[in-house]
Amino acid sequence: MKRISVGVFKLTSCSGCINELIYALVKHPELLKLIDVKYFTELQDVNALTELNVAIVEGSCVREEHEGILKKIRGLSEVLISMGTCATLGGVQSLRVGVDVSEVKKYVYLNPEYVDAYNDVKAVGELIQVDLSLRGCPVNGDALASIIKKIVIGGWPLEVYESLCADCKRAGIECVVVAKGTPCLGPIVSAGCGALCPSFGRGCYGCYGVKDKDLDPEKIFEMEKALGRLGLSKDDFYSLLKGYSMSLVKSLKI
Amino acid sequence: MMSMMYEGSIRDVGKLLSLLSSLLNLKVIGLRYVNKSLSYGELNSIDEAPLNVEDVQAPSSYKLVEEGASGRFRHSFPSLKYFLYPPVQDVLYIGRDFSSREAKVDLGDVALFGIKPCDLHSMKVFDGILMNRDPYYTSARSSIKIVVVEECVKPSKVCFCGSLGTGPWASDGFDVAFARLSNSVVFKPGSSIGSDLLKRLNVKRASDETMYEYREAMDNALKSTKALPELTALNNALEKSMGSGELWTKVSRKCVGCSNCNMVCPTCFCTEFFDEVELDESAVRLRKWHGCLSYSYGLVAGGHFRPKLYMRYRHFILHKFLFYPNQVGLIGCVGCGRCITWCPLGVDIRETLWEVFKSVS
Numbered sequence: 001m002k003r004i005s006v007g008v009f010k011l012t013s014c015s016g017c018i019n020e021l022i023y024a025l026v027k028h029p030e031l032l033k034l035i036d037v038k039y040f041t042e043l044q045d046v047n048a049l050t051e052l053n054v055a056i057v058e059g060s061c062v063r064e065e066h067e068g069i070l071k072k073i074r075g076l077s078e079v080l081i082s083m084g085t086c087a088t089l090g091g092v093q094s095l096r097v098g099v100d101v102s103e104v105k106k107y108v109y110l111n112p113e114y115v116d117a118y119n120d121v122k123a124v125g126e127l128i129q130v131d132l133s134l135r136g137c138p139v140n141g142d143a144l145a146s147i148i149k150k151i152v153i154g155g156w157p158l159e160v161y162e163s164l165c166a167d168c169k170r171a172g173i174e175c176v177v178v179a180k181g182t183p184c185l186g187p188i189v190s191a192g193c194g195a196l197c198p199s200f201g202r203g204c205y206g207c208y209g210v211k212d213k214d215l216d217p218e219k220i221f222e223m224e225k226a227l228g229r230l231g232l233s234k235d236d237f238y239s240l241l242k243g244y245s246m247s248l249v250k251s252l253k254i
Numbered sequence: 255m256m257s258m259m260y261e262g263s264i265r266d267v268g269k270l271l272s273l274l275s276s277l278l279n280l281k282v283i284g285l286r287y288v289n290k291s292l293s294y295g296e297l298n299s300i301d302e303a304p305l306n307v308e309d310v311q312a313p314s315s316y317k318l319v320e321e322g323a324s325g326r327f328r329h330s331f332p333s334l335k336y337f338l339y340p341p342v343q344d345v346l347y348i349g350r351d352f353s354s355r356e357a358k359v360d361l362g363d364v365a366l367f368g369i370k371p372c373d374l375h376s377m378k379v380f381d382g383i384l385m386n387r388d389p390y391y392t393s394a395r396s397s398i399k400i401v402v403v404e405e406c407v408k409p410s411k412v413c414f415c416g417s418l419g420t421g422p423w424a425s426d427g428f429d430v431a432f433a434r435l436s437n438s439v440v441f442k443p444g445s446s447i448g449s450d451l452l453k454r455l456n457v458k459r460a461s462d463e464t465m466y467e468y469r470e471a472m473d474n475a476l477k478s479t480k481a482l483p484e485l486t487a488l489n490n491a492l493e494k495s496m497g498s499g500e501l502w503t504k505v506s507r508k509c510v511g512c513s514n515c516n517m518v519c520p521t522c523f524c525t526e527f528f529d530e531v532e533l534d535e536s537a538v539r540l541r542k543w544h545g546c547l548s549y550s551y552g553l554v555a556g557g558h559f560r561p562k563l564y565m566r567y568r569h570f571i572l573h574k575f576l577f578y579p580n581q582v583g584l585i586g587c588v589g590c591g592r593c594i595t596w597c598p599l600g601v602d603i604r605e606t607l608w609e610v611f612k613s614v615s
């Protein structure tokens with residue numbers, strides 16, 4: 001089997017997905033023999049920005065410099081994967097979109113002038129072509145390992161677009177909305193985590209992001225109304241959407 | 255034709271359950287209510303059956319109550335499908351030389367206990383579609399040797415079997431049916447094994463008073479579960495409505511395509527196949543339930559058969575009411591109402607059918 005060259009890059013994010021990737025590699029050490037890691041600053045000291053079979057990008061784009069880096073990586077790689085909700089949809093840092101970033105910086109940093117960020121937060125796909133998007137905050141490590149395996153042996157994962165509820169029902173979990181009146185975003189959120197939150201009796205807060213194929217603003221409004229009846233305020237509902245699905249909030253204009 | 259009926263007590267129901275395992279050596283499968291949670295599994299005694307709880311159901315709302323329960327349990331979201339046609343199932347084991355071995359299903363010899371008439375009927379629908387076609391279903395189904403049905407004296411607010419002739423009582427395809435009345439339990443054999451089993455219980459021929467109470471209860475239950483327009487007229491209306499995207503967009507306005515309805519429906523059988531690949535290039539092929547309300551359903555290389563959500567919602571309804579009859583000679587909906595209760599958005603199939611009926615007729 002030919003080894004594939006891989007680069008892992010990080011923009012603005014918490015490194016949680018990179019941790020998941022490292023755990024996945026530790027759990028499946030045989031994978032390390034099949035990939036040739038060219039660039040992965042969290043894993044090795046010597047890194048080279050060269051041509052790659054697979055580039056994996058974590059994090060969203062928050063300044064001009066990132067845009068240049070992304071275009072460069074795209075030019076060097078055959079396949080580019082956005083890893084996690086930040087890279088795929090914007091991530092939690094998107095909560096600041098709509099507020100002047102120089103104001104926001106002051107709340108957090110002693111020397112806000114050191115922080116270089118523009119007002120917008122952009123998902124990787126808003127700037128360059130993405131071949132495979134993996135959602136999740138963080139991503140599901142097992143899914144990640146399975147995808148790497150498939151790519152290594154020359155295959156490609158099957159993408160299924162369905163709501164979290166499908167996972168939830170297949171796992172035999174009693175719906176928290178119906179049985180407890182607990183707000184849950186599951187119906188409009190992509191499956192992928194295996195219904196982790198509902199399996200503990202709590203509602204999904206949408207960390208895999210809103211589904212991107214079959215919803216329009218009216219459907220989102222129906223969900224807002226349904227959860228509103230259970231006590232989730234409009235503000236909280238839209239904050240959750242913004243925090244985990246910013247690029248869709250932009251494209252759906254909600 | 256009404257077969258001879260017997261009357262006894264709840265203790266006889268317990269005895270019947272014990273006979274299934276002690277006399278016939280069957281694994282008794284039914285809904286168990288243990289530690290306040292409900293799931294399909296092996297019933298070791300009648301105390302584990304949900305006899306003293308009630309499911310209070312309404313669109314998008316479900317509560318199990320013990321206190322003040324009338325002891326009239328209907329159902330929860332898991333249908334027989336979880337047992338006969340599980341959510342995730344191995345199908346093939348494939349070697350790196352592409353040799354393959356079929357997965358085997360072996361459930362032993364089973365008795366189904368306490369299932370409801372609507373669920374009994376859902377098995378007929380599944381049989382029509384899957385029996386002798388799907389090897390995994392065929393094995394699972396063939397493991398069922400005895401079926402004991404509990405008829406519904408008090409249907410829930412979402413039940414509409416009466417409109418479809420699938421309940422509230424059982425007519426065929428079972429061995430024993432029982433119904434709990436105010437002070438007694440009536441038993442009805444549905445097969446010769448069923449008659450034999452009843453002979454071993456301490457039950458006597460049902461008195462006229464008991465039969466009167468039973469018939470009245472069933473009559474009321476039937477009335478309370480008639481919730482659809484007359485079926486021939488309804489089907490004509492559905493046929494006519496097919497091309498109206500506007501109407502179907504309107505009736506599906508609340509639906510967000512979460513596929514809960516597909517998952518809880520006892521007659522939805524669609525699956526998607528996945529390969530779990532290992533680095534030595536061996537693989538396990540498995541199938542998972544997949545619902546027609548999900549976007550992936552109808553997505554094929556080069557296009558999509560039902561790209562809009564209203565088209566998929568329409569398919570869900572039309573498949574049950576118009577297409578199953580052509581496929582298996584039975585309406586695909588058994589009126590259990592699970593899709594109504596477990597839709598988080600409160601979509602109610604009865605309202606959809608009325609809305610279509612009224613705007614087309």
Ligand code: SF4
Pocket residue numbers: 164165166168169173174175176177178184185186187195198203204512514598
């Ligand atoms: S608990 Fe949430 S994810 Fe599960 S079925 Fe209900 S709404 Fe869907």
Ligand code: SF4
Pocket residue numbers: 187508509510511512513514515516547596597598599600601
């Ligand atoms: S009808 Fe309800 S349960 Fe079914 S997909 Fe639509 S929103 Fe989900």
Ligand code: SF4
Pocket residue numbers: 515518519520521574586587588589590591592593594603
């Ligand atoms: S469509 Fe709804 S009411 Fe009909 S069988 Fe399925 S879940 Fe039950």
Ligand code: SF4
Pocket residue numbers: 328329370371372373405406408409410413414415416420421422423479588589590591
């Ligand atoms: S739909 Fe009819 S048969 Fe099914 S539980 Fe309700 S009353 Fe019983």
